[in-house]
Amino acid sequence: MASIAHLSDVHFGRHDPAVVAAVEEFLFAKRPDLVVISGDFTQRARVAQYELAAQFVERIEQGGLEVIAVPGNHDVPLYDVFRRFARPLNRYKRFIDDELCPWFENDELAVLGINTARSLTIKDGSVSLDQMVKIRESFINVPPEKTRILVTHHPLFAMPLGDEGELTKVANRSMDALTAAADARVDLLLAGHFHRAYSVSAREMVETAGAALVIQAGTATSTRLRGGEQQSFNWIELSKGNVQLQVHRWEEGAFVGGRPTFFAYDGGNWSFAGRNEQEGVPAVPFDERAS
Ligand SMILES: [Fe+2]
Ligand SMILES: [Fe+2]
Secondary structure, X not given: OEEEEEEOOOOEOOEOHHHHHHHHHHHHHHOOOEEEEEOOOEOOOOHHHHHHHHHHHHHHHHOOOOEEEEOOHHHOOOOOHHHHHHOOOHHHHHHOOOOOOOEEEXXXXXXXXXXXXXXXXXXXXXXXHHHHHHHHHHOOXXXXXXXXXXXXXXXXXXXXXXXXXXXXXXXXXXXXXXXXXXXXXOOXXXXXXXXXXXXXXXXXXXXXXXXXXXXXXOOOOEOOOOOOOOOEEEEEEEEOOEEEEEEEEEEOOEEXXXXXXXXXXXXXXXXXXXXXXXXOOOXXXXXXXXX
C-alpha cells in the first residue's frame, strides 16, 4: 500500500499561515510516501512569495518526506512582461525545482509531472508535442505492478461548473494528452487549478480517454476560495487497481477528513466502489477492506 498527500494551489502571498501549519502537522503525523503539489505555489510569482513557498517545501523535505511538484499559471509573472515572456519560470526553477517535468519512482508508484503553465495565456494551460512524447516514453519501462500517475496543474478534461451544464476550460491539446496518457496506461490523473476537490472516471468525462481515475485537489492553503469551497487536500491510499480517497477540509480551525471513497479498476475501467457512510469514522485500514 502506498500513500500520497495531494496538495495544490498553495498560493503563497494569499495563504493562511494557520492552514499552512495544519497541513504540515498533518503531513508529519501521517508521513505519506509522496507529497504531490500540483502547482500555483505563489499568488503572483514574486520573490518574497517564492521564498515562502520554497521554505514550505524545504520544511517538508527536511522532515524526510518526498515531494514532486509542477508549476501553475500563477507561478509565471503576470505584470512583469519582460520576465513573463523571456524567463517565465526562472524563479520557479530557482526556488522550487529546476525540473519542470519531474519523475518519481519507488516500489509501488511511477509518477510523472508535466508543466502546463505558459507565458502566452494568462490562465489556460497547454501540453506540448514534446510533452506528449515524454508521457508516452516515461512509462515504457515501468513494471506493470506499479501505479502510474500523471500530475498536471491544469486538468486535462472539462469539469462541470454548476447545475447549468457549464463546463470548465481545459488545457490546450488536452485530448491529445489524454490519448498519450491512455497509451502510457496511466492509472491516475492528478491536477488542481480550479480550487475545487473532485474525482471521476476519465471515461465518464471523455469517451476516448483511457482507464484513468481523475482526482482534482482544491486549494490547500489559499484564502482565494471558489464556490464557497473551503481549503482542502486529498489523502490517497492505493495499491495497483485500488484507490481510497479522503478529502480533508478546513473546518473551523482544523482539517477534518471526509468520508473515504473507494475506487477500483475492473480490468477495463476505474469505477466508484463504495464509501464509508458513517460520518466521522476514520478510513477503513486499506488491507482490511474487502477487495
Ligand atoms: Fe490556483
Ligand atoms: Fe491555476
